[in-house]
Amino acid sequence: MTDPRFGEQGGLLTYGAYLHLNDLLDQQVAESVPPAHDELLFITIHQVYELWFKLLLSELTDARDRMLAGEAYLPRVRLARARSVEDVLIKQVDVIDTMTPQDFLAFRNKLAPASGFQSAQFREVEFLSGLRDPGYLTRFRGLTEGERERLERRLAEPSLWDGYLAVLRHAGFAMDSEEERFAAYVEVARDRTRFGPLWDLAEALVDHDQAWSLWRARHVLMAERQIGTKAGTGGSAGGAYLRSRVELRFYPELWELRSRL
Numbered sequence: 532m533t534d535p536r537f538g539e540q541g542g543l544l545t546y547g548a549y550l551h552l553n554d555l556l557d558q559q560v561a562e563s564v565p566p567a568h569d570e571l572l573f574i575t576i577h578q579v580y581e582l583w584f585k586l587l588l589s590e591l592t593d594a595r596d597r598m599l600a601g602e603a604y605l606p607r608v609r610l611a612r613a614r615s616v617e618d619v620l621i622k623q624v625d626v627i628d629t630m631t632p633q634d635f636l637a638f639r640n641k642l643a644p645a646s647g648f649q650s651a652q653f654r655e656v657e658f659l660s661g662l663r664d665p666g667y668l669t670r671f672r673g674l675t676e677g678e679r680e681r682l683e684r685r686l687a688e689p690s691l692w693d694g695y696l697a698v699l700r701h702a703g704f705a706m707d708s709e710e711e712r713f714a715a716y717v718e719v720a721r722d723r724t725r726f727g728p729l730w731d732l733a734e735a736l737v738d739h740d741q742a743w744s745l746w747r748a749r750h751v752l753m754a755e756r757q758i759g760t761k762a763g764t765g766g767s768a769g770g771a772y773l774r775s776r777v778e779l780r781f782y783p784e785l786w787e788l789r790s791r792l
Contacts, residue, residue: 567637569630576627583616584652590616591659591691591739598694601701603728606694610735617742624749628756635757651678658685660739660781661692692782695736702729709784716788733785740781747777 547553558578561570594609651674654667665686668679689697696706704715719726719733751774780786 561638562641563638567634569634570638570641572627572630573635573638576623579623580620581650581652583620584650584656587613587616587656588652588659591656595659595689595691595694598691598732599689599697601698603698603732606698607728607732607735610732610739614735614738614742617739617746621742621746621749624746624753628753630757632757632759639758649673651675651682654682655685656743657781658682659690660743661690662779662781663690691736691739695732695782698729698732702726712784713788713791716784717791720788720792736782737785740785743781744777744779747779751777 559571559574561567561574563570590609590613594606594613597609598606649671654664657664663686668674668682668686674682696712699712699715699719700706704718705711706715716733719729723730
């Protein structure tokens, strides 16, 4: 028999209650008076980004923890999901590109000094992935105490890269010097029959790295399309600052490996 408590029969839990939709849908609060039409679009896009960042942090943290324990399979699964999320992040720029510069200017001044530069979760993803910038904590003073604690913890804890090196150590490779590491990468790359899971995991890390770089590049174009060469609302150099970040890499040794094969 079907359990009467499951589904609509029991009425113990509704879709809206489970997702806290009343609270969620109350969070899109415009600052401009009267509200500019595209301000809802702008707020929604960025709130959705933060939800995706939250999921990314969950997936990437689990991948890191499992790699530190020597696992190779489930970390690759987690990274594959992260890459799918990042594909959505990239595609989501198409939605904000439907906003014209004139429509953005209708409310942009209300944003200052708020800026995407201040996204603590974005920095958490970068720190966790291996791109550490302790100076961010001193350059930005608008962090809440909770955000600062999370970022300090991410700086102190192992990264995804530390996790991958742990997997290679678990497989018997020496990892104490750059020479030893590259010898291990080359051996893994040249014997995929024997080391297929290790190679696939390295490629999953490169996928994550590449996707994050592609998202940065799309973000640069989006910002330049909206504000040209103007400074960012948070005081950054705007497009120039964003463009300077495009070439950053989480795993430079895996990119350098291509030149050594």
